[in-house]
Amino acid sequence: MRTTNSLALLTDLYQLTMAQTYFQSQRLDPATFSLFIRSYPPNRGYFVAAGLQDVLEFLEQFTVDSTGIDYLHSRRLFADDFLDLLKGLKFTGDVWAIPEGRLAFKDEPFLEVTAPIIEAQIVETFIINQVNLQSLIATKAARCVHAAGGRAVVDFALRRAHGIDAGMKVARASYLAGFTGTSNVRAGQEYGIPIVGTMAHSFVSSFEQEMDAFRAFIASFPNNSILLIDTYDTLAGARKAVEIAKEMAANGQQLQGVRIDSGDLKKLAIEVRRIFDEAGLKSVKIIGSGGLDEFDLADFTVADVPYDSYGVGTKMGVSADAPWFDIAYKLVEYDERPVLKLSTGKVSWPGKKQVFRMRDERGQLQKDVIALREENIPGADPLLQKVMASGEVAVRCPTLEEIRDNFMGEFKRLSDPIKAIRNPASYPVEISPQLTKLREEVGRQLGGPE
Amino acid sequence: MRTTNSLALLTDLYQLTMAQTYFQSQRLDPATFSLFIRSYPPNRGYFVAAGLQDVLEFLEQFTVDSTGIDYLHSRRLFADDFLDLLKGLKFTGDVWAIPEGRLAFKDEPFLEVTAPIIEAQIVETFIINQVNLQSLIATKAARCVHAAGGRAVVDFALRRAHGIDAGMKVARASYLAGFTGTSNVRAGQEYGIPIVGTMAHSFVSSFEQEMDAFRAFIASFPNNSILLIDTYDTLAGARKAVEIAKEMAANGQQLQGVRIDSGDLKKLAIEVRRIFDEAGLKSVKIIGSGGLDEFDLADFTVADVPYDSYGVGTKMGVSADAPWFDIAYKLVEYDERPVLKLSTGKVSWPGKKQVFRMRDERGQLQKDVIALREENIPGADPLLQKVMASGEVAVRCPTLEEIRDNFMGEFKRLSDPIKAIRNPASYPVEISPQLTKLREEVGRQLGGPE
Numbered sequence: 022m023r024t025t026n027s028l029a030l031l032t033d034l035y036q037l038t039m040a041q042t043y044f045q046s047q048r049l050d051p052a053t054f055s056l057f058i059r060s061y062p063p064n065r066g067y068f069v070a071a072g073l074q075d076v077l078e079f080l081e082q083f084t085v086d087s088t089g090i091d092y093l094h095s096r097r098l099f100a101d102d103f104l105d106l107l108k109g110l111k112f113t114g115d116v117w118a119i120p121e122g123r124l125a126f127k128d129e130p131f132l133e134v135t136a137p138i139i140e141a142q143i144v145e146t147f148i149i150n151q152v153n154l155q156s157l158i159a160t161k162a163a164r165c166v167h168a169a170g171g172r173a174v175v176d177f178a179l180r181r182a183h184g185i186d187a188g189m190k191v192a193r194a195s196y197l198a199g200f201t202g203t204s205n206v207r208a209g210q211e212y213g214i215p216i217v218g219t220m221a222h223s224f225v226s227s228f229e230q231e232m233d234a235f236r237a238f239i240a241s242f243p244n245n246s247i248l249l250i251d252t253y254d255t256l257a258g259a260r261k262a263v264e265i266a267k268e269m270a271a272n273g274q275q276l277q278g279v280r281i282d283s284g285d286l287k288k289l290a291i292e293v294r295r296i297f298d299e300a301g302l303k304s305v306k307i308i309g310s311g312g313l314d315e316f317d318l319a320d321f322t323v324a325d326v327p328y329d330s331y332g333v334g335t336k337m338g339v340s341a342d343a344p345w346f347d348i349a350y351k352l353v354e355y356d357e358r359p360v361l362k363l364s365t366g367k368v369s370w371p372g373k374k375q376v377f378r379m380r381d382e383r384g385q386l387q388k389d390v391i392a393l394r395e396e397n398i399p400g401a402d403p404l405l406q407k408v409m410a411s412g413e414v415a416v417r418c419p420t421l422e423e424i425r426d427n428f429m430g431e432f433k434r435l436s437d438p439i440k441a442i443r444n445p446a447s448y449p450v451e452i453s454p455q456l457t458k459l460r461e462e463v464g465r466q467l468g469g470p471e
Numbered sequence: 472m473r474t475t476n477s478l479a480l481l482t483d484l485y486q487l488t489m490a491q492t493y494f495q496s497q498r499l500d501p502a503t504f505s506l507f508i509r510s511y512p513p514n515r516g517y518f519v520a521a522g523l524q525d526v527l528e529f530l531e532q533f534t535v536d537s538t539g540i541d542y543l544h545s546r547r548l549f550a551d552d553f554l555d556l557l558k559g560l561k562f563t564g565d566v567w568a569i570p571e572g573r574l575a576f577k578d579e580p581f582l583e584v585t586a587p588i589i590e591a592q593i594v595e596t597f598i599i600n601q602v603n604l605q606s607l608i609a610t611k612a613a614r615c616v617h618a619a620g621g622r623a624v625v626d627f628a629l630r631r632a633h634g635i636d637a638g639m640k641v642a643r644a645s646y647l648a649g650f651t652g653t654s655n656v657r658a659g660q661e662y663g664i665p666i667v668g669t670m671a672h673s674f675v676s677s678f679e680q681e682m683d684a685f686r687a688f689i690a691s692f693p694n695n696s697i698l699l700i701d702t703y704d705t706l707a708g709a710r711k712a713v714e715i716a717k718e719m720a721a722n723g724q725q726l727q728g729v730r731i732d733s734g735d736l737k738k739l740a741i742e743v744r745r746i747f748d749e750a751g752l753k754s755v756k757i758i759g760s761g762g763l764d765e766f767d768l769a770d771f772t773v774a775d776v777p778y779d780s781y782g783v784g785t786k787m788g789v790s791a792d793a794p795w796f797d798i799a800y801k802l803v804e805y806d807e808r809p810v811l812k813l814s815t816g817k818v819s820w821p822g823k824k825q826v827f828r829m830r831d832e833r834g835q836l837q838k839d840v841i842a843l844r845e846e847n848i849p850g851a852d853p854l855l856q857k858v859m860a861s862g863e864v865a866v867r868c869p870t871l872e873e874i875r876d877n878f879m880g881e882f883k884r885l886s887d888p889i890k891a892i893r894n895p896a897s898y899p900v901e902i903s904p905q906l907t908k909l910r911e912e913v914g915r916q917l918g919g920p921e
Contacts, residue, residue: 031638033629033654034668042674042691052677092660098695138677145673149630150638179483180599181795186634188481188600204483210542218484223595223802224492226810227502227588241492245548252812253917335795344789345631352673360676362702467703 027086028079030093032146037093040139041103050356051114052138053373054145055130056152057351062343066445067435068125069163069428071194072155073118073132076148077414083112083144112140116409117394119376120419122159122197122428123404124435126450129376129391130405131156138355145350153348154187155194161315161340162195163432165333167440168315170322173330175217176203177310178338191338197425199432204332212421217332219245222282225252235265239276243269247278247308250293255284259293263300278306278329286311287326294327308332314341319442361463370456371463377401386435392453477536478529480543482596487543490589491553500806501564502588503823504595505580506602507801512793516895517885518575519613519878521644522605523568523582526598527864533562533594562590566859567844569826570869572609572647572878573854574885576900579826579841580855581606588805595800603798604637605644611765611790612645613882615783618765618892620772623780625667626653627760628788641788647875649882654782662871667782669695672732675702685715689726693719697728697758700743705734709743713750728756728779736761737776744777758782764791769892811913820906821913827851836885842903 043049058068085093085107093099093107114136119125131152134141165174176195182188192208202215209216220238228234231253239246248265250258259279266276281289286309297305309321310332321328335341351369352360359371373394379401381387390398394405408416419427438446493499508518535543540558543549549557564586569575581602584591615624626645632638642658652665659666670688678684681703689696698715700708709729716726731739736759747755759771760782771778785791801819802810809821823844829851831837840848844855858866869877888896 028635028657030657030660031629031635032656033627034656034659034666035654035671035674037656038669038688038692039671039674042670042688043677045691046687048677048687052673054673089660093656096659096666098692142671142673146630150632150634153631154633177483179481180596181603181798182600183604183633183789183794184600184636184640185478185481186636190634204485206482206484206487206543207478207480209484209546210480210539216484216546219488220485220492221489221592222812223502223504223592223800224485224489226802226812227493227498227805229808237496237498238488238492241495242488242548339633339789339794341794344633344791344794345785348631352676355677358679362672362676 027084027089028147029083029085029143030089031150032143036143036145037099037107039142040107041099043139043142044103044106045100049137049139051135052141052352052356053133053135053354054141054350055133055353055369055374056148057128057130057349059128059347059349061127062346064443064445065160065343066439066441066447067160068156068346069159069198070119070123070125070131070156071121071159071197072152073121073408074418075151075155076132077116077409077418079147079151080112080116080144080409080412081414083110085110110140110143111412112136112144113412114140114409115407115411117405118408119404120406120424120427122424124386124431125404126389126448128370128450129389130374133353133373133405135373149348149350151190153346155190157340157344157346158191158194158338159198161337161343162198162200163428164315164442165318165337166199167432168318168322168442169331172322172328173201174199174318175330175332176200176205176337177332177334179205181335182338187338193421195337197421197428199425199429214421219247219280220249222249222252225249231258232261232264235261239265239269239274243274245277247280248276249282250279251281251283251289255281255289256292256296259296262305263296263302266302266305267300276302276305278308280308280310280332282311286313286317287321287324290326290328306330310334312336315442359459359463361460361467370452370460372456372459374405374456376404378404380434384434386431386448388449388451390451390453391456393455393459396453396455477534477539478597479533479535479593480539481600482593486593486595487549487557489592490557491549493589493592494553494556495550499587499589501585502591502802502806503583503585503804504591504800505583505803505819505824506598507578507580507799509578509797509799511577512796514893514895515610515793516889516891516897517610518606518796519609519648520569520573520575520581520606521571521609521647522602523571523858524868525601525605526582527566527859527868529597529601530562530566530594530859530862531864533560535560560590560593561862562586562594563862564590564859565857565861567855568858569854570856570874570877572874574836574881575854576839576898578820578900579839580824583803583823583855585823599798599800601640603796605640607790607794607796608641608644608788609648611787611793612648612650613878614765614892615768615787616649617890618768618772619781622772622778623651624649624768625780625782626650626655626787627782627784629655631785632788637788643871645787647871647878649875649879664871669697669730670699672699672702675699681708682711682714685711689715689719689724693724695727697730698726699732700729701731701733701739705731705739706742706746709746712755713746713752716752716755717750726752726755728758730758730760730782732761736763736767737771737774740776740778756780760784762786765892809909809913811910811917820902820910822906822909824855824906826854828854830884834884836881836898838899838901840901840903841906843905843909846903846905
C-alpha cells in the first residue's frame, strides 16, 4: 500500500490556485471560516459532532513535503516564489470547536478556523472530509443505539466501509456514540475499543458436518463461543447448538450464544429463543446481524423480538439512507470584515460565532442560540471551546471513553421526539438578535435578498 | 495522523478466532474463496471491476507486525503457539481475477483466492473492503460519463468522500471509468491523474467587489482561469465575466470559462450561454457543478443544456443512490471438496470458476457464461487471469491509463439498453451445464433446497 507521508496535499487544487492569487495580490490577512451543516437528511433531527481530534492532529502536523513541492512544480501552474512560501507553510491559526461527542444542530458551527487566509483555505478539504465522515457515522450509530432500546450494538462495518480510513473511523465514531465494540481488530489496537466476533459461514461450511464445526470451535474458545447457526437451516442449527450447550454444561462450561445472520430475523429469533428456553438454556444469548439498520432495530424493539444484542454493519458504516451531510466550510470574516455568501439556497451567517445551549429545570435540553462569539447568555452553556491557539492544541484532548461518556450523558437529556427514528421533531435553534442584525447589515451592503 | 504500518490486522476478529480453530484442529488445507456481487442495486445493469492492484499489494506485503502480536496477546483470547504462527504468516496463495476496468455482472467472480485456509480467510476483510469501494465508485463514475454524452466530467468528491483512503480511491476509480481529471492534488501526485480547479465562493467573497476577485485571479492565471460566477447573482456574475473576457482579449489573452455551482443549473446555463454568445464570446466554456449526479447529467444531455463539462462530487464519491454492493467472499472449495452455502437468499456457486465472455459478429458484448475453471468455451474470452502465484504477483500490472483505455474500449461495446441510467435491461449471464450439475450434486449432499 502506498501511504502518504504528508496529508497536506490531500486538498482540492483550487485551494492552491486561490492561495497563489492571495499571495500575489498580497491578501494575507486573517480570515475566519465556519464549518456547519445546512440541512438535516431525511429522518434526522440532530447531529453528533465527531472528527475534531483528527483535524487537530492534521493542523499541528501540516507541512507540504519536498516530493509534494516537486510535484506542484512539475504542473507548471505555480510561481516559484509561491512554491517557496508553500514549502515553509505551517498552520498558525486558532480553532474554536464543539467538542467531539456533543450534540449539534442545523446551522450551528461545528468549528471555526481563524488564520491567515492562505492557511485557513488550504486546510478546508481535509477538515470537511474528516468532520463529515465521522459526524455522519456517529449520528447514524447514535440512531442505532437509540433504536436498540438498551440492547448492545457492535460494529461489523469494516468490510463494506468506504476504504481503510473509513473502516477505522467508523469503528471509532460508532463506539463514541454508544456502540459496545467492533469487529475491526486494527481499531481495537488503535483506539482501545473492545473487539468482538467468533465465526463466519465459511468456517461452518469448511467442515463436512455443521456439528464438527461447532465442536472444533468450542474446543478452541470454551469461554467465548457464539455459534453461527444459519449456514444451512437455522432451526436445525439451533437444535445442534442445544446439544453442544448440553455437552458443555456436562463439562462445567457454558455456551455464550448463537448468531442468526440471514432469513426472517424476527421470526427466527422467536423460534430459536423457544428452542433454547424449552431446553432449559435461558442463559444462551441470541445475536442478530445481516443487513440491519436502525429502522429494523426500532421494529424489533417495539415487537420485543428476543435478541440480546446486534451486529450492525454496512448500512451503519456507509450511513446508507443518508451517506453524506450538506456540510460547508464558509468564509464568514476577512480582515475583520464580516462576510456573507448569497448563492441561492446557500446563505451563510457572517462573523465569528458561539452556540449557547439552554436546559430546562429538569436538566433536559431546551434550545440552542447561535450568537456572535463575543456575546454572553447568562446561565447558558457555550459549546465552542478554543481548542487550538496559534497552531498549537490548547486543550487536553479527551479520551475516547470520556467522549463516549459525555455523549451518552447529553443524549439522554435530548427529548424522545427529537430522537425519533422516523419523522423526528425539530430541536429549537434560535439566532441571537445581534447576529440577525449583522446578517441584515452585511446583506444590505451586498445588495442581496436579506 | 496515526498511520498504520501493517494493514494485516485491518480484519474482523472472527477471521483470527476461526484461524486459531483451524490451527488447533489441524485444518490447514487449501481453500478457495470467491468474491462476487449477489445482486444489482437499483438502476444498475453492470459493474466495473476495480481495486485489484491494492489487493495484490496488500497480499504481497501481508505481515502481522510485532505491535500487532503484542496487542493480540493482551486480549487473552489466543494461544501462544497460534500467535507464533501468526507472527511468521505470509500470504502464499494463488489469485485469479478479472482485470481492473473490465465489465462484470451479477454472480460473476471478480476474483478467486486459493490458499491454506488460514491465509485465505484472514485477508477476506481487506479484499472486500477495497474491491467493494473501488468497483462501486468506478461503476457510479461510468454511469456519470455515459450520462454526460461526450462532455468531460471531473471528480470534485474529496471533501465528502468517506475519509482519506476513499478520497484517493474515488479519484482513481472515477478516472479509470472515464473521468478526465480530479480536484484531488494528492491523487494527481500519486496516480498521475490530471488535476483541475480554480476558485471557490470564499475567494470571491474575501474581496469587497466580485470584479476585484476576478481581476486578481486572472492576473495570477491568465491562461487558465475558470471564474466562479454564482457567489451573489449568477447573471450579474456572467456580465462581469464578459467584461473580464473583453479586457483579456484586449491584452491578447483568452478567458477559459466560467463555473455555475448553485441555483437552477439548467436555466442558468442557457442564460449564461446567451450572454456570452451575444458578446461574441463563443469560446468561453461553461462548467456546471453543485450536487450533480448521473440522473441530472442525463437530463441535461437530453435537453442539450449548454454545459461544456461537469464537476461531479459528493453523489458520485459516495455512490449516493447505492452506497454499497451486496458483495460476498464465499468459501467455494475446501481440500478439493466443492462447498456451498444454503442460507436463505445467499446461495453460492461451488468450485473454482472462470467467466467466458462472448461477442457477436459486430464485436458487441453478447453474453457471459460462468463455468468451472477447467472448462473451455471455444471462441469466448476467459475473463479471470492468474494474477498471483504462490504469493507473488504473476502478471505485469497495467498502468492506470491502460486500465482506463481498456475500460472505454469495452464499455462502448456494451449495448445502450444495458447502460441505461434508469431501468437498464439485463445482460445475459448463463451458468454452464457442468457448474449447474456440480451445484445440484453438492446441494443434494447437504440436503438443501437445490
